[in-house]
Amino acid sequence: MYDPVELIRKKRDGAFLTRQELKYLIRGYVAGDIRDEQMSAFLMAGVIRGFSVKETAYLTEIMMGSGKEIDLTSLSLPKVDKHSTGGVGDKVSLILAPLLAELGYCNPMMAGRGLGHTGGTIDKMESIRGYQCEVSSHDLPRRLQGSGSVIFSQSDEIVPADKKMYSLRDVTGTVESIPLITASIVSKKKAEGIDAIVYDVKCGNGAFMKTSQEALALAESLVRVSSRTGLKARALITDMNQPLGYTIGNALEVMESLLFLRCERMDPRLQEVTLALAYELHSLYSDEAREAFDHRCDRLFRSGQVYERFVRMVTDAGGDLRSLEEIGEGRFIEKMIEIRSKQDGRVLEMDTFAMGKALIYLGGGRLKKNDPIDHRVGMELHIKKGDVVRVGDPLLTLFYADETKKASVMGLLEKSIMIGDREYEEDPLIYRSVH
Numbered sequence: 447m448y449d450p451v452e453l454i455r456k457k458r459d460g461a462f463l464t465r466q467e468l469k470y471l472i473r474g475y476v477a478g479d480i481r482d483e484q485m486s487a488f489l490m491a492g493v494i495r496g497f498s499v500k501e502t503a504y505l506t507e508i509m510m511g512s513g514k515e516i517d518l519t520s521l522s523l524p525k526v527d528k529h530s531t532g533g534v535g536d537k538v539s540l541i542l543a544p545l546l547a548e549l550g551y552c553n554p555m556m557a558g559r560g561l562g563h564t565g566g567t568i569d570k571m572e573s574i575r576g577y578q579c580e581v582s583s584h585d586l587p588r589r590l591q592g593s594g595s596v597i598f599s600q601s602d603e604i605v606p607a608d609k610k611m612y613s614l615r616d617v618t619g620t621v622e623s624i625p626l627i628t629a630s631i632v633s634k635k636k637a638e639g640i641d642a643i644v645y646d647v648k649c650g651n652g653a654f655m656k657t658s659q660e661a662l663a664l665a666e667s668l669v670r671v672s673s674r675t676g677l678k679a680r681a682l683i684t685d686m687n688q689p690l691g692y693t694i695g696n697a698l699e700v701m702e703s704l705l706f707l708r709c710e711r712m713d714p715r716l717q718e719v720t721l722a723l724a725y726e727l728h729s730l731y732s733d734e735a736r737e738a739f740d741h742r743c744d745r746l747f748r749s750g751q752v753y754e755r756f757v758r759m760v761t762d763a764g765g766d767l768r769s770l771e772e773i774g775e776g777r778f779i780e781k782m783i784e785i786r787s788k789q790d791g792r793v794l795e796m797d798t799f800a801m802g803k804a805l806i807y808l809g810g811g812r813l814k815k816n817d818p819i820d821h822r823v824g825m826e827l828h829i830k831k832g833d834v835v836r837v838g839d840p841l842l843t844l845f846y847a848d849e850t851k852k853a854s855v856m857g858l859l860e861k862s863i864m865i866g867d868r869e870y871e872e873d874p875l876i877y878r879s880v881h
Contacts (some may be wrong), residue, residue, distance in 0.1 A: 695824015
């Protein structure tokens, strides 16, 4: 037995906490023996004083052990996954999951719903009528045996400590802590039963990590702590100073993904990030050269195998193929309006955060946890940073269902694309990798 007040004081004064002390606090909080105000004080002390790599690894393992861990030992293929720290227009998971399966990997992809201004993979998949995102830990190995990749949501059985602690962090100003973010992410991913993971750490005005220094600190923390818990891990720091791909919105991003998978419209930036993440995982198991790997992936896409794998993933989850067809053809779209350039010049900046917020105001995201989602709404970009435009050129098309909501975002979106005549310097798409 420990005194929780003494442990709070200990962390407040910058001391190192042992595994047993952290276990007492976390397990006690899940059980209801540690009060909200005590855990709040502990978390704030940790945010201010910090946690060592060893403490972060302890937190990760204790949080993971608070619930059920998925057992995938019956599956012989390497079990791998990818995690993104949150972006706008980021539909990489929808393309990467079936590609990994075609490359011979087993991919249990536990994904989330939209968080703040960033979109969620589960919200996107649920725009397909009938898609069931909940999978029991008992049924998951069978599903993976059949389709190779499964995109599913976190159940109450998986890492309940994180669910309870995150709700508290959200209302006590203790979200912005790299060790706590790391423990939250790694505990959930490790509980999937995977062997290896690649992290896509977003950096820029549309990301939670605004600077390359912040993104690097998080990437290094994720890789170090993952390694300490027995996971093979790598990370890429990628640009989020403009949306990834050309669509933002749930059904719209599924539509873009379908066109990509069918090789009908493959956004180069989306393709580069997807293949880079796939190669980071692949290189943990193979010494295949990057050029040969890219050629092989290109053949898999052009053969239709990756698209067919995605369709199988959807149908195995109860998804309606007619709904998938409707999305692919854009038949869900209700109303649209174009925003055009009011000046000549070059696209210098995009306020990606504002675009993500606009989707929420349209009804395509959540202001409150239980808000319903309108999967139909969103926007399509017709330009990238650096493009030269003339007066009257289309910048983006807004897809909406409600006139009042449309009116509320028009000004925001018009200001989100900055056009001028000064010299333009392009951001790198992939800043660096972290091993």
